[in-house]
Amino acid sequence: MQRGIATFTLDHGHCPPWLFERMVKLGREMTRVLIEEYGPDEYIKRLGDPVWFQTLGTVLAFDWNASGLTTVLTGALKEALRGYEQDWGVFIAGGKGKTSRKTPAQINDWGERLGLSDQSIANLEYNSRMSAKVDSALVQDGYQLYHHAFFFSKNGAWTVVQQGMNQDNRSARRYHWHSASAKDLINEPHTGIAAQARGKSVLNLTATESGKNRDLSVELLGGGILTMLKDFQLLARHATPNSRMIKLAKDGDQLTLAQLSRGEFYHHEVESEDFSRSKYLQKILNSLSENLPKNYESLLARPGVGPKTVRALSLVGEVIYGATPSYQDPARYSFAHGGKDATPYPVDRATYDQTIAALRQAVGRTKLDPITKSKAAARLK
DSSP, rough: OOOEEEEOOOOOOOOHHHHHHHHHHHHHHHHHHHHHHOOOOHHHHHTTSHHHHHHHHHHHHHOTTTTTHHHHHHHHHHHHHTTTTHHEEEEEEEEEEEGGGGGHHHHHHHHHHOOOOOOHHHHHHHHHHHHHIIIIIIISSEEEEEEEEEEEEETTTTEEEEEETTTTTTTTEEEEEEETOOOOSSSSSSSSSOOSSSSSEETTTTGGGGHHHHHHHHHHHHOOHHHHHHHHHHHHHHHHOOSSEEEEEEETEEEEEEEOBBBTSSSSGGGGGGGGGHHHHHHHHHHHSSSOOOOOHHHHHHHHHOOHHHHHHHHHHTTOOOOBBBBBBBBSSSSSSSSSSSSSSBOHHHHHHHHHHHHHHHHTSSHHHHHHHHHHOOOOO
């Protein structure tokens, strides 16, 4: 699977009941066939592949680039599995809006019913919570998460499918995770595809190139809250809205040369944020300094640590100490199979044919009536 993120046009309105009922019916049959053919762990893995997830949604009813595909497909699959979860060995927690906040409780409920150990349940809940934290705090791309679904099997395989919304450009962005690819929850944890549109300057602390900045964020906490406040005050004094480049000096020694003009950094606009004045941020940093996290993952996992805390530490590490993070949007590959004119890249015929063949076979083996089968197969063409 390719790594990255998918971007979709933002849809409004609701899926009509007659369509949702048919999606549930077809989704149930396809899920049954796929699990019988490949097993629950492979089914979970495929949901973590944005190309496969997108194709499944298209077969069930949706346009290829509709943001509603994510939320409605997840809801349809959750309803399709209802009553069959333990027979098929696949479970879904969470969903859109308020339902997403019920994910930990739903994971715990299924874990107790399945007789999973307390540690196994805690691990599943932790992976769910951390994936949401990473995509809201470490990938600062302007998209606000509003959908979080956690798919898992009895064997512990899991997939996260979550989606964020950007009201400014009226688009949605979907983030995919799979347990086999997310052994490290911080460094390059995503699976999948890239966006149709990429941000020009996105603070991406999941990138390998951001490793030094992440490490330095943990080290800064060891210096205590007073040292960090002095660093914030230094940034606030020397950053000006129109400065293209500034030289920062402390105790007579030049520390770094940084670009700080408005728009240079998507979120790192020092002139709009004086971190030294935030009482809440000071409280969080003081708590972290008094009980130091052992690494960056444990820092992010602490209650209260969010985008602003991460951004503040990253900025100090970059501007004052020279540890530059990545500003490359982690969106990399299109979820399409390619383009006829090799844009965004040449069509990979083997992968294209394999995707169609697998889903056509699944449609053919369902117990649906011939007309419904024919319509689903036609959408694959």
